[in-house]
Amino acid sequence: MVSGATSLSLVRDELFTTIEEAESSLEQFIAERHNGSLLQQAVENLQQVRGTLNLIELAGAELLAQEVLDQATDIPAGAGEERDVQLSALSNALHVLRRYLENVDAHRQEMPELLLPAINDLRQAGGQPALPESFFFSVRLDHARPRSTPVALDAAAKEIEGRRLRHMYQVGLLGFIREQNPQASLKLMGRAMGRLDSLYANEPRGRLSWIGAAALEAQVDGQLLARKSRKQLFSRIDRELKQMLGNGQYEAPRSLLKELLYLVALADSRGPVATPVRELFGLTPLPFTDHLLEEEYQRLAGPGQAVMRSLSSAIREELASVKDMLDLIERGTLQADNLSNLHALLGKLSKTLGMVGLSSAGNSLSAQLQTVAGWSEESPPQTQELLKLADAVLYVEGMVASLERGERRDARAVQAQPGHEAESFAYHQLNEARIVVVDEAQAGLALAKRAITAYLEASGDRMHLSNVPFSLQAVRGGLWFLGQERAALLVGACAEYIQKQMLEAPQMPSEQMLETLADALSSLEYYLEAGAVLRPETQPSVLDLAAESVRALGLPVAA
Template structure:
């Protein structure tokens, strides 16, 4: 319960009437740009709105009203098209402010963080810097790191370069929105390895940043633009920290990272340590609650396409049921008309979502299906062609759900497209098995270390990795297959057959190689031949650091 939510009821009618005056004056000014009195009326009404919100202590709403007021005063009479973006942002902000106040009045709860996207859109339209996500968040940044045996033994140049490369590879895919869990995992791995070798503030930064990435992964925090900018900024900060001794770590960067740790409430070890150290209490909202609140304020959400895909699948299921009845000869007389209507409706839906090739495939079948009836049932060839078209549509929708651009095929080649789709599905199964094999190997190595070198934990690891190697050969990924085989050979000769356990640094390097290969699989590189081989370069560097010879054609 907030004071502003209670007080809002007392000024509600007058406040909403003043906001409506501001909106009308602003909308009329957009049409009549030379009428300065319209703009002045809007500014006066906005000033009154701002004062009222300040009086009833609605912090977030007052901030948004203040931004709207300042932007409006910046617009001159006779503003040209160069101000269209700013005027549009003003109108949207007033709409959001009205929706926000209605929610506060209904729920008696203020959530100013939900207004930050609108405030920042408005500031960007006025060429002002955006406010950070942590604007309403407070924390003491001077808390010392607990003594947990961290030594900061140092990083040599080669290892430092390899770990920076590892972080950059994960960051690149994170920026592109490709396979976020794998990207976050690789970035976190790089930071943990840096933390092990860095002392002082640089090590503390890596520790906090790794906890933030752990939280992003565990709590599935959304990859907002501000977070992509944050982790890009972190990459630059790490570069300065590694190459410029005595570099002062940005306090605003630390605050943003700690905000993510507090927001996600991850149960991971790193996140728990950081929360305890900085006394971070759980926030009264989650990232997804914020997103839902913002979508309620600004309009429809981003899940429309996913819901539409599910609806298309339901339509396809009904279509296939009708086809099955017709093929068996048990369809009702009205089933043929239903089939024709369903095909036409589905074709239009596919065109609307951009799957014009799939829509055309169904559209081409409409004249044929129109001739079918109980008295004139379809010939087997015609029925099979329609079935091929339906299967093609199903594969296109599946590609859309995987966020891949579906391949367009000419009419008549739907069967071949479906066969390609089935082959792709088989590849996905093989990749999944390979990922599981690498995960099993990493868990076994962890158990081996925790048991002080009990080789029983490693007994099945070489054979498991050789099976992964075989799967990669099937996928024509010869280089990745060779690197996995090299890991299997190292484990067999240097860990199982050797009398002594390899040094910890070499075991970490082996884990780097396996992590790079795991990322290569999880990031979809196997399914996208155009993907650059940088990840495999990283794995190869780790293999070389283990002292193993790498053939020139690997």
């Protein structure tokens, strides 16, 4: 039996006609809510649509049609304003369903993931939980992880270390949720999960840390979007960590592990943490990327190409009228009516362009309104003023042409500050100097971390550390220059530990202590990467985290 995308052409005309009838009945019902027969007609059409999609086995489209049908059946005749959100979600879902089927018919390719946002909008409007991103993704979760050597710590020390690492994860999570340098935040979260994995590697509860670290690496490597669903997913991990640290028999929920593995598959990361996870679970690259999904969904949710072509055609006609008026003005056949019509037309076009997402084009016309308002037969426009308006019109024409191509690009206007150039320049120079100091500090911390790794791999060869205390003292001085006294003291403490416990001591510290030192340096590095130096309003909790690690090294730290 022919099924899926290939069989859509067999029922295409009847299916699209039925969807359009359902849309029409629903729109009429929204306007005439007392008329229950309109709603009933929409429900009957939706039942037919759902049945047809089930017959040709378009699973994603059938699921959306089923959700639409369930929601439509739930709405009573005479529904009031309390149902507006639900009705809006229904209308939008039908639009997305039709656009999706048009794409499947044109390209013979199914991508049911594109329908999840519309499905979840419907479910949210109806008070139901959202479906996860991995809903259409399949993976076996019962593969046994290869055994490894965990860190040798007693139960009490593990508990203390686990709490510190959870705090590290929380600091990164807060930055990710707030989108304050998300990449740096994700790296800090990933380090915390990797370190937790080293504590619980061969225990059932360690599975969450192992797969979670891989998902975080994938989120960074694949440059996956910071979607609301992902912020919720990584927040859920924090809640699970609380249970994991307090319960030696803890096992992560399978639904959570599946979501994390979906991110690994979506990013197709080749990183050192994600690769063994991907290989063990047999994760193959998905036929789409995160950014492709976003672009395609925006295209589905937006107006159809026929609508945009019609709209751009109407706008171009009005632009032609503007150019005709400018031509008359330039020839000297200036009339008061021409000027008032020109002003009104520019204002109307400006608002229309803003409504379709071309705000910079609308702003370029809006900026000309005051100039045009000053024109009159007694005070005709200057040549330079006409040229500026003509340039704006040509710019708008180029932007409008993008509507027909289905693009939604918008140029950002540069905000000028006349009269404050000297002050702005001085501020800019100071800011540039601060940025250079921060960059040098980051480089110094990164150098120290690499040197510690080399020292560990070389079984304590001090040669790798010879320049590290000097580099960290330079970082410390830069932080004092920036007014970051607390951060400077913590860097100085790390330099002191390296000098006394690694360069001068007869034996190298334990691997656990070296990892703790790296945690302190990673926290300070994150503090710099996340912009805390240049934006003082950033929460000081990152420095609290660095201080915890320094204390764990046995060094005194001022509160």
